[in-house]
Amino acid sequence: MKILIVGGGMGGTILANNLARRLSNELRSGKTRITLLSASERHMYQPGLLYLAVGRMMPDELYRDQAGLLEPGIDFQVDPVEEFRLDKNEVKTKGGKVHGYDVLAIATGSRPTPEEIPGLAENSEQFYTEETALKMFNRLRRFEGGKVVVAMGVPHKCPMAPLEITFMLYDYFKGRGLLDKVKLHYTYPIGRVHTLENVAKWAAPEMDRLGISYETLFNVKEVDGAKRVVRSEEGGETDYDLLISIPAHRGMEVIEKNGLGQRGWIPTHRTNLNMEGRSNVFVLGDTTNLPISKAGSTAHFEAETLGENIAAMVKLGAPVREYDGKVFCFIEAGLDRATYAMFDYQNPPQPKPPTKAIHWFKLAYNKLYWASARGLL
Amino acid sequence: MSNRRIIDARGSYCPGPLMELIATIKMAAVGEEIEILSTDKGSATEIPEWIHKVKHEHVGTEEKSGIWHVLVRKTH
Numbered sequence: 146m147k148i149l150i151v152g153g154g155m156g157g158t159i160l161a162n163n164l165a166r167r168l169s170n171e172l173r174s175g176k177t178r179i180t181l182l183s184a185s186e187r188h189m190y191q192p193g194l195l196y197l198a199v200g201r202m203m204p205d206e207l208y209r210d211q212a213g214l215l216e217p218g219i220d221f222q223v224d225p226v227e228e229f230r231l232d233k234n235e236v237k238t239k240g241g242k243v244h245g246y247d248v249l250a251i252a253t254g255s256r257p258t259p260e261e262i263p264g265l266a267e268n269s270e271q272f273y274t275e276e277t278a279l280k281m282f283n284r285l286r287r288f289e290g291g292k293v294v295v296a297m298g299v300p301h302k303c304p305m306a307p308l309e310i311t312f313m314l315y316d317y318f319k320g321r322g323l324l325d326k327v328k329l330h331y332t333y334p335i336g337r338v339h340t341l342e343n344v345a346k347w348a349a350p351e352m353d354r355l356g357i358s359y360e361t362l363f364n365v366k367e368v369d370g371a372k373r374v375v376r377s378e379e380g381g382e383t384d385y386d387l388l389i390s391i392p393a394h395r396g397m398e399v400i401e402k403n404g405l406g407q408r409g410w411i412p413t414h415r416t417n418l419n420m421e422g423r424s425n426v427f428v429l430g431d432t433t434n435l436p437i438s439k440a441g442s443t444a445h446f447e448a449e450t451l452g453e454n455i456a457a458m459v460k461l462g463a464p465v466r467e468y469d470g471k472v473f474c475f476i477e478a479g480l481d482r483a484t485y486a487m488f489d490y491q492n493p494p495q496p497k498p499p500t501k502a503i504h505w506f507k508l509a510y511n512k513l514y515w516a517s518a519r520g521l522l
Numbered sequence: 523m524s525n526r527r528i529i530d531a532r533g534s535y536c537p538g539p540l541m542e543l544i545a546t547i548k549m550a551a552v553g554e555e556i557e558i559l560s561t562d563k564g565s566a567t568e569i570p571e572w573i574h575k576v577k578h579e580h581v582g583t584e585e586k587s588g589i590w591h592v593l594v595r596k597t598h
Contacts (some may be wrong), residue, residue, distance in 0.1 A: 334541065335540045341538075408549055436529065436534035438536045493535050494535065
Protein backbone atom coordinates (compact mmCIF):
# COMPACT_ATOMS: atom_id res chain seq x y z
CA MET A 146 0.00 0.00 0.00
CA LYS A 147 1.28 3.46 -0.89
CA ILE A 148 0.55 6.06 1.79
CA LEU A 149 1.20 9.64 0.79
CA ILE A 150 1.25 12.47 3.35
CA VAL A 151 1.25 16.04 2.05
CA GLY A 152 2.50 18.59 4.57
CA GLY A 153 5.39 18.42 7.03
CA GLY A 154 3.93 20.42 9.92
CA MET A 155 2.83 18.96 13.20
CA GLY A 156 -0.04 16.86 11.81
CA GLY A 157 1.85 15.39 8.85
CA THR A 158 4.99 14.69 10.88
CA ILE A 159 3.23 12.95 13.77
CA LEU A 160 1.12 10.94 11.35
CA ALA A 161 4.17 9.81 9.35
CA ASN A 162 6.05 8.75 12.50
CA ASN A 163 3.01 7.09 14.05
CA LEU A 164 2.43 5.07 10.88
CA ALA A 165 6.10 4.16 10.48
CA ARG A 166 6.13 2.62 13.95
CA ARG A 167 2.83 0.81 13.53
CA LEU A 168 3.79 -0.47 10.08
CA SER A 169 7.48 -1.21 10.67
CA ASN A 170 7.13 -4.82 9.50
CA GLU A 171 5.24 -3.80 6.37
CA LEU A 172 7.83 -1.10 5.61
CA ARG A 173 10.70 -3.57 5.98
CA SER A 174 9.04 -6.12 3.74
CA GLY A 175 8.24 -3.48 1.14
CA LYS A 176 4.49 -4.12 1.33
CA THR A 177 3.89 -0.57 2.45
CA ARG A 178 5.53 2.70 1.52
CA ILE A 179 5.15 6.01 3.38
CA THR A 180 6.07 9.19 1.52
CA LEU A 181 6.01 12.62 3.15
CA LEU A 182 6.10 15.68 0.90
CA SER A 183 6.85 19.03 2.47
CA ALA A 184 7.53 22.58 1.32
CA SER A 185 10.45 22.96 3.73
CA GLU A 186 13.48 21.04 4.95
CA ARG A 187 12.98 22.71 8.33
CA HIS A 188 10.22 22.12 10.87
CA MET A 189 9.00 25.11 12.88
CA TYR A 190 7.57 25.00 16.39
CA GLN A 191 4.89 27.58 15.69
CA PRO A 192 3.71 28.19 19.28
CA GLY A 193 7.21 29.49 19.99
CA LEU A 194 6.49 32.61 17.95
CA LEU A 195 4.40 34.00 20.82
CA TYR A 196 7.45 33.80 23.08
CA LEU A 197 9.78 35.17 20.40
CA ALA A 198 7.65 38.32 20.18
CA VAL A 199 8.30 39.10 23.86
CA GLY A 200 11.92 37.94 23.90
CA ARG A 201 11.34 34.68 25.77
CA MET A 202 12.54 32.36 22.97
CA MET A 203 15.25 32.76 20.36
CA PRO A 204 14.70 32.21 16.62
CA ASP A 205 16.96 29.15 16.43
CA GLU A 206 14.94 27.44 19.17
CA LEU A 207 11.97 27.34 16.80
CA TYR A 208 13.52 25.00 14.23
CA ARG A 209 14.78 21.48 13.71
CA ASP A 210 15.75 19.69 10.51
CA GLN A 211 12.64 17.88 9.34
CA ALA A 212 14.56 14.78 8.25
CA GLY A 213 15.97 14.37 11.76
CA LEU A 214 12.47 14.22 13.24
CA LEU A 215 11.36 11.31 11.07
CA GLU A 216 11.46 7.57 11.68
CA PRO A 217 13.75 5.57 9.41
CA GLY A 218 11.87 4.15 6.47
CA ILE A 219 9.84 7.27 5.72
CA ASP A 220 10.51 8.57 2.23
CA PHE A 221 10.83 12.32 2.90
CA GLN A 222 11.03 14.74 0.01
CA VAL A 223 11.16 18.54 0.00
CA ASP A 224 8.96 19.07 -3.00
CA PRO A 225 5.57 20.68 -2.40
CA VAL A 226 2.49 19.50 -4.21
CA GLU A 227 1.08 21.72 -6.92
CA GLU A 228 -1.67 19.53 -8.35
CA PHE A 229 -4.02 17.15 -6.58
CA ARG A 230 -5.40 14.68 -9.13
CA LEU A 231 -7.82 12.91 -6.82
CA ASP A 232 -9.68 11.09 -9.59
CA LYS A 233 -6.39 9.45 -10.62
CA ASN A 234 -5.12 8.91 -7.05
CA GLU A 235 -2.01 10.95 -7.75
CA VAL A 236 -0.40 14.31 -7.10
CA LYS A 237 2.10 16.33 -9.09
CA THR A 238 4.81 18.29 -7.31
CA LYS A 239 6.54 21.58 -7.98
CA GLY A 240 9.58 19.56 -9.08
CA GLY A 241 7.46 17.80 -11.71
CA LYS A 242 7.27 14.40 -10.02
CA VAL A 243 4.04 12.43 -10.01
CA HIS A 244 3.28 10.41 -6.87
CA GLY A 245 0.54 7.81 -6.92
CA TYR A 246 -1.13 6.70 -3.71
CA ASP A 247 -3.61 4.27 -2.22
CA VAL A 248 -4.20 6.50 0.79
CA LEU A 249 -3.64 10.26 0.86
CA ALA A 250 -3.46 12.46 3.97
CA ILE A 251 -3.55 16.23 3.47
CA ALA A 252 -2.03 18.36 6.23
CA THR A 253 -0.96 21.52 4.45
CA GLY A 254 -1.91 23.91 7.28
CA SER A 255 -2.97 27.53 7.14
CA ARG A 256 -1.54 31.01 6.60
CA PRO A 257 -2.21 34.40 8.16
CA THR A 258 -3.86 36.88 5.82
CA PRO A 259 -3.69 40.33 7.46
CA GLU A 260 -3.82 41.91 4.00
CA GLU A 261 -7.52 41.04 3.74
CA ILE A 262 -8.45 43.81 6.19
CA PRO A 263 -7.64 47.30 4.88
CA GLY A 264 -4.78 48.87 6.82
CA LEU A 265 -4.19 45.94 9.16
CA ALA A 266 -0.95 44.52 7.72
CA GLU A 267 0.89 47.85 7.53
CA ASN A 268 -0.35 49.31 10.82
CA SER A 269 -0.21 46.42 13.27
CA GLU A 270 2.32 44.12 14.86
CA GLN A 271 1.79 40.35 14.56
CA PHE A 272 3.58 37.22 15.69
CA TYR A 273 2.44 34.51 13.29
CA THR A 274 5.67 34.37 11.26
CA GLU A 275 9.29 34.61 12.37
CA GLU A 276 9.70 37.87 10.47
CA THR A 277 6.65 39.57 12.01
CA ALA A 278 7.38 38.22 15.51
CA LEU A 279 10.89 39.72 15.35
CA LYS A 280 9.48 42.99 14.09
CA MET A 281 7.00 42.99 16.98
CA PHE A 282 9.80 42.26 19.46
CA ASN A 283 11.75 45.28 18.23
CA ARG A 284 8.66 47.50 18.22
CA LEU A 285 7.85 46.51 21.81
CA ARG A 286 11.43 47.31 22.88
CA ARG A 287 11.09 50.85 21.54
CA PHE A 288 7.59 51.40 22.91
CA GLU A 289 7.59 53.83 25.82
CA GLY A 290 3.89 54.12 26.60
CA GLY A 291 0.43 54.73 25.20
CA LYS A 292 -2.68 52.74 24.35
CA VAL A 293 -2.05 49.17 23.20
CA VAL A 294 -4.99 47.56 21.42
CA VAL A 295 -5.29 43.82 20.73
CA ALA A 296 -7.58 43.03 17.80
CA MET A 297 -8.20 39.97 15.65
CA GLY A 298 -9.65 38.45 12.53
CA VAL A 299 -11.69 35.25 12.19
CA PRO A 300 -10.86 32.41 11.91
CA HIS A 301 -7.45 32.51 13.55
CA LYS A 302 -4.95 29.84 14.44
CA CYS A 303 -4.52 29.17 18.18
CA PRO A 304 -7.69 30.51 19.81
CA MET A 305 -5.87 31.11 23.10
CA ALA A 306 -3.32 33.44 21.51
CA PRO A 307 -5.39 36.65 21.90
CA LEU A 308 -5.70 36.16 25.66
CA GLU A 309 -2.14 34.92 26.02
CA ILE A 310 -0.52 37.86 24.26
CA THR A 311 -2.67 40.30 26.24
CA PHE A 312 -1.66 38.87 29.63
CA MET A 313 1.95 38.43 28.52
CA LEU A 314 2.08 42.05 27.37
CA TYR A 315 0.81 43.13 30.79
CA ASP A 316 3.70 41.32 32.46
CA TYR A 317 6.13 42.51 29.78
CA PHE A 318 5.30 46.18 30.40
CA LYS A 319 5.26 45.56 34.14
CA GLY A 320 8.78 44.16 33.86
CA ARG A 321 9.90 47.28 32.02
CA GLY A 322 8.31 49.54 34.65
CA LEU A 323 5.90 50.99 32.10
CA LEU A 324 2.53 49.93 33.48
CA ASP A 325 1.64 53.44 34.61
CA LYS A 326 2.24 54.68 31.04
CA VAL A 327 0.51 51.82 29.18
CA LYS A 328 -3.21 51.26 28.71
CA LEU A 329 -4.07 47.75 27.46
CA HIS A 330 -7.33 47.40 25.52
CA TYR A 331 -8.57 44.00 24.36
CA THR A 332 -11.19 43.46 21.67
CA TYR A 333 -12.98 40.23 20.75
CA PRO A 334 -15.32 39.21 17.92
CA ILE A 335 -18.19 37.71 19.96
CA GLY A 336 -20.14 38.88 22.99
CA ARG A 337 -17.67 37.77 25.69
CA VAL A 338 -13.87 37.92 26.04
CA HIS A 339 -13.30 34.35 24.82
CA THR A 340 -15.31 31.91 22.79
CA LEU A 341 -15.00 29.23 25.51
CA GLU A 342 -17.53 30.35 28.09
CA ASN A 343 -15.62 28.96 31.06
CA VAL A 344 -12.40 30.58 29.85
CA ALA A 345 -14.24 33.89 29.44
CA LYS A 346 -15.60 33.57 32.99
CA TRP A 347 -12.02 33.36 34.24
CA ALA A 348 -10.44 35.89 31.88
CA ALA A 349 -12.87 38.83 32.23
CA PRO A 350 -12.43 39.22 36.03
CA GLU A 351 -8.70 38.76 35.53
CA MET A 352 -8.69 41.67 33.07
CA ASP A 353 -10.77 43.73 35.50
CA ARG A 354 -8.26 42.99 38.26
CA LEU A 355 -5.31 44.03 36.08
CA GLY A 356 -7.00 47.13 34.69
CA ILE A 357 -7.16 45.80 31.14
CA SER A 358 -10.22 47.23 29.39
CA TYR A 359 -12.16 45.18 26.86
CA GLU A 360 -14.72 45.55 24.14
CA THR A 361 -16.70 42.61 22.75
CA LEU A 362 -18.61 42.14 19.49
CA PHE A 363 -15.69 43.80 17.75
CA ASN A 364 -14.77 42.36 14.32
CA VAL A 365 -12.08 44.43 12.69
CA LYS A 366 -13.33 46.08 9.49
CA GLU A 367 -10.47 48.49 8.77
CA VAL A 368 -7.49 50.25 10.30
CA ASP A 369 -6.88 53.94 9.65
CA GLY A 370 -3.14 54.27 10.18
CA ALA A 371 -3.10 58.05 9.74
CA LYS A 372 -5.66 58.58 12.51
CA ARG A 373 -4.55 55.50 14.47
CA VAL A 374 -8.07 54.16 14.71
CA VAL A 375 -9.46 50.62 14.36
CA ARG A 376 -13.06 50.34 13.19
CA SER A 377 -15.31 47.32 13.60
CA GLU A 378 -17.99 45.68 11.46
CA GLU A 379 -20.38 46.37 14.33
CA GLY A 380 -19.90 50.14 14.08
CA GLY A 381 -17.47 50.60 16.96
CA GLU A 382 -14.05 52.18 16.86
CA THR A 383 -11.07 52.51 19.15
CA ASP A 384 -7.91 54.57 18.91
CA TYR A 385 -4.45 53.10 19.50
CA ASP A 386 -0.78 53.93 19.81
CA LEU A 387 0.31 50.34 19.26
CA LEU A 388 -1.92 47.83 17.52
CA ILE A 389 -1.31 44.09 18.09
CA SER A 390 -3.27 41.91 15.71
CA ILE A 391 -4.11 38.24 15.45
CA PRO A 392 -4.83 38.04 11.72
CA ALA A 393 -7.53 35.95 10.12
CA HIS A 394 -6.23 32.79 8.49
CA ARG A 395 -6.93 30.90 5.27
CA GLY A 396 -5.93 27.43 4.21
CA MET A 397 -3.01 27.11 1.81
CA GLU A 398 -3.21 28.45 -1.71
CA VAL A 399 -2.65 25.03 -3.28
CA ILE A 400 -5.90 23.81 -1.70
CA GLU A 401 -7.84 26.73 -3.14
CA LYS A 402 -6.18 26.49 -6.57
CA ASN A 403 -7.08 22.81 -6.83
CA GLY A 404 -10.69 23.48 -5.83
CA LEU A 405 -10.50 21.26 -2.77
CA GLY A 406 -12.12 23.76 -0.42
CA GLN A 407 -13.26 27.36 -0.22
CA ARG A 408 -10.63 29.61 1.37
CA GLY A 409 -8.40 26.56 1.62
CA TRP A 410 -10.49 24.62 4.14
CA ILE A 411 -11.29 21.10 2.96
CA PRO A 412 -14.76 19.73 3.81
CA THR A 413 -13.97 16.92 6.25
CA HIS A 414 -16.02 14.33 8.14
CA ARG A 415 -15.94 15.19 11.83
CA THR A 416 -15.18 11.70 13.17
CA ASN A 417 -13.51 9.65 10.43
CA LEU A 418 -11.59 12.65 9.01
CA ASN A 419 -12.30 11.66 5.42
CA MET A 420 -12.41 14.38 2.85
CA GLU A 421 -16.09 14.54 1.89
CA GLY A 422 -16.78 12.17 -0.97
CA ARG A 423 -13.30 10.59 -0.93
CA SER A 424 -12.92 7.37 1.03
CA ASN A 425 -9.13 7.15 0.56
CA VAL A 426 -8.35 10.83 1.28
CA PHE A 427 -7.99 12.09 4.85
CA VAL A 428 -7.53 15.62 6.16
CA LEU A 429 -6.01 16.78 9.43
CA GLY A 430 -4.84 19.87 11.25
CA ASP A 431 -5.71 23.40 10.21
CA THR A 432 -6.64 22.21 6.71
CA THR A 433 -10.04 20.78 7.73
CA ASN A 434 -13.23 22.81 7.78
CA LEU A 435 -14.19 21.23 11.12
CA PRO A 436 -15.69 23.53 13.78
CA ILE A 437 -12.83 22.94 16.20
CA SER A 438 -9.73 24.89 17.19
CA LYS A 439 -7.00 25.41 14.64
CA ALA A 440 -4.25 24.39 17.01
CA GLY A 441 -1.28 22.05 17.20
CA SER A 442 -3.00 19.77 19.68
CA THR A 443 -5.93 19.30 17.29
CA ALA A 444 -3.52 18.17 14.57
CA HIS A 445 -1.75 15.95 17.12
CA PHE A 446 -4.89 14.11 18.26
CA GLU A 447 -6.22 13.82 14.73
CA ALA A 448 -2.86 12.39 13.60
CA GLU A 449 -2.98 9.76 16.35
CA THR A 450 -6.49 8.75 15.29
CA LEU A 451 -5.50 8.57 11.64
CA GLY A 452 -2.28 6.71 12.44
CA GLU A 453 -4.24 4.00 14.16
CA ASN A 454 -6.91 3.92 11.45
CA ILE A 455 -4.63 3.88 8.41
CA ALA A 456 -2.45 1.20 10.01
CA ALA A 457 -5.62 -0.80 10.69
CA MET A 458 -6.66 -0.36 7.07
CA VAL A 459 -3.34 -1.95 6.06
CA LYS A 460 -3.51 -4.76 8.60
CA LEU A 461 -7.27 -5.38 8.95
CA GLY A 462 -8.74 -3.73 5.89
CA ALA A 463 -10.81 -1.20 7.88
CA PRO A 464 -10.40 1.71 10.33
CA VAL A 465 -10.96 1.03 14.02
CA ARG A 466 -11.72 4.28 15.82
CA GLU A 467 -13.25 7.73 15.55
CA TYR A 468 -11.84 11.17 16.29
CA ASP A 469 -13.77 12.58 19.25
CA GLY A 470 -12.92 16.27 18.73
CA LYS A 471 -10.27 16.28 21.44
CA VAL A 472 -8.27 19.50 21.87
CA PHE A 473 -5.83 20.52 24.61
CA CYS A 474 -4.58 24.09 24.87
CA PHE A 475 -2.26 25.68 27.38
CA ILE A 476 -3.26 29.24 28.27
CA GLU A 477 -0.46 31.53 29.38
CA ALA A 478 -1.90 33.97 31.93
CA GLY A 479 1.19 36.17 31.94
CA LEU A 480 4.91 35.47 31.87
CA ASP A 481 4.92 33.23 34.95
CA ARG A 482 1.46 31.64 35.32
CA ALA A 483 -0.67 29.44 33.06
CA THR A 484 -3.73 27.25 32.93
CA TYR A 485 -5.15 24.94 30.27
CA ALA A 486 -8.36 23.95 28.50
CA MET A 487 -9.16 20.40 27.43
CA PHE A 488 -12.37 19.56 25.61
CA ASP A 489 -13.96 17.45 22.89
CA TYR A 490 -17.22 17.31 20.94
CA GLN A 491 -19.13 16.20 24.04
CA ASN A 492 -17.37 17.84 26.97
CA PRO A 493 -16.70 21.55 27.49
CA PRO A 494 -13.47 22.66 29.17
CA GLN A 495 -13.28 23.37 32.87
CA PRO A 496 -10.16 25.52 33.19
CA LYS A 497 -8.52 25.74 36.63
CA PRO A 498 -7.01 28.88 38.18
CA PRO A 499 -3.58 29.63 36.65
CA THR A 500 -0.50 28.38 38.50
CA LYS A 501 3.25 28.70 38.13
CA ALA A 502 3.51 24.91 37.87
CA ILE A 503 1.40 24.81 34.70
CA HIS A 504 3.46 27.65 33.23
CA TRP A 505 6.65 25.69 33.93
CA PHE A 506 5.07 22.64 32.31
CA LYS A 507 4.28 24.73 29.25
CA LEU A 508 7.90 25.88 29.11
CA ALA A 509 8.95 22.24 29.39
CA TYR A 510 6.54 21.36 26.59
CA ASN A 511 8.24 23.97 24.42
CA LYS A 512 11.23 21.60 24.55
CA LEU A 513 9.25 18.35 24.68
CA TYR A 514 7.48 19.33 21.46
CA TRP A 515 10.27 17.72 19.47
CA ALA A 516 9.52 14.39 21.15
CA SER A 517 5.87 15.00 20.37
CA ALA A 518 6.62 15.60 16.68
CA ARG A 519 8.59 12.35 16.66
CA GLY A 520 5.43 10.68 17.90
CA LEU A 521 6.97 9.73 21.25
CA LEU A 522 4.75 11.90 23.50
CA MET B 523 -32.93 25.05 -0.31
CA SER B 524 -30.13 24.51 -2.81
CA ASN B 525 -28.73 27.93 -2.03
CA ARG B 526 -28.39 27.24 1.68
CA ARG B 527 -25.09 26.63 3.42
CA ILE B 528 -25.05 24.45 6.54
CA ILE B 529 -22.60 24.96 9.41
CA ASP B 530 -22.58 21.87 11.59
CA ALA B 531 -21.30 23.43 14.81
CA ARG B 532 -22.76 20.79 17.10
CA GLY B 533 -20.32 20.20 19.94
CA SER B 534 -18.19 23.14 18.83
CA TYR B 535 -16.91 24.76 22.01
CA CYS B 536 -13.99 26.45 20.34
CA PRO B 537 -14.17 28.41 18.09
CA GLY B 538 -17.92 27.99 18.67
CA PRO B 539 -21.02 28.48 16.51
CA LEU B 540 -20.92 32.29 16.30
CA MET B 541 -17.21 32.33 15.38
CA GLU B 542 -17.95 29.70 12.74
CA LEU B 543 -20.68 31.92 11.35
CA ILE B 544 -18.42 35.00 11.33
CA ALA B 545 -15.84 33.03 9.35
CA THR B 546 -18.37 31.46 7.01
CA ILE B 547 -20.35 34.56 6.19
CA LYS B 548 -17.22 35.98 4.52
CA MET B 549 -17.35 33.11 2.04
CA ALA B 550 -21.08 33.38 1.31
CA ALA B 551 -22.66 35.32 -1.53
CA VAL B 552 -25.07 38.18 -0.89
CA GLY B 553 -28.55 36.67 -0.60
CA GLU B 554 -27.26 33.28 0.47
CA GLU B 555 -28.83 31.62 3.50
CA ILE B 556 -26.70 30.03 6.20
CA GLU B 557 -28.11 27.54 8.69
CA ILE B 558 -26.10 27.05 11.88
CA LEU B 559 -26.61 23.84 13.85
CA SER B 560 -25.66 24.28 17.49
CA THR B 561 -25.97 22.27 20.68
CA ASP B 562 -25.40 25.46 22.70
CA LYS B 563 -28.71 27.13 23.51
CA GLY B 564 -26.81 30.42 23.89
CA SER B 565 -26.54 30.43 20.09
CA ALA B 566 -30.27 31.15 19.93
CA THR B 567 -29.64 34.61 21.39
CA GLU B 568 -26.01 35.50 20.60
CA ILE B 569 -26.22 34.77 16.88
CA PRO B 570 -29.32 36.95 16.25
CA GLU B 571 -27.73 39.67 18.42
CA TRP B 572 -24.63 39.75 16.22
CA ILE B 573 -26.61 39.45 13.00
CA HIS B 574 -28.66 42.48 14.04
CA LYS B 575 -25.52 44.48 14.85
CA VAL B 576 -23.88 43.82 11.49
CA LYS B 577 -27.16 44.29 9.61
CA HIS B 578 -27.60 40.88 8.05
CA GLU B 579 -31.00 39.16 8.35
CA HIS B 580 -32.05 36.70 11.04
CA VAL B 581 -34.56 34.51 9.24
CA GLY B 582 -35.51 32.33 12.20
CA THR B 583 -34.49 29.98 14.99
CA GLU B 584 -35.87 26.53 15.72
CA GLU B 585 -35.02 23.92 18.33
CA LYS B 586 -35.27 20.27 17.28
CA SER B 587 -34.28 17.50 19.71
CA GLY B 588 -31.76 19.64 21.58
CA ILE B 589 -30.21 21.13 18.45
CA TRP B 590 -30.76 24.80 17.66
CA HIS B 591 -31.08 25.66 13.98
CA VAL B 592 -30.41 29.35 13.42
CA LEU B 593 -31.06 30.60 9.91
CA VAL B 594 -29.53 33.84 8.64
CA ARG B 595 -29.30 35.56 5.27
CA LYS B 596 -26.31 37.58 4.11
CA THR B 597 -27.64 40.94 2.95
CA HIS B 598 -24.57 42.95 1.97
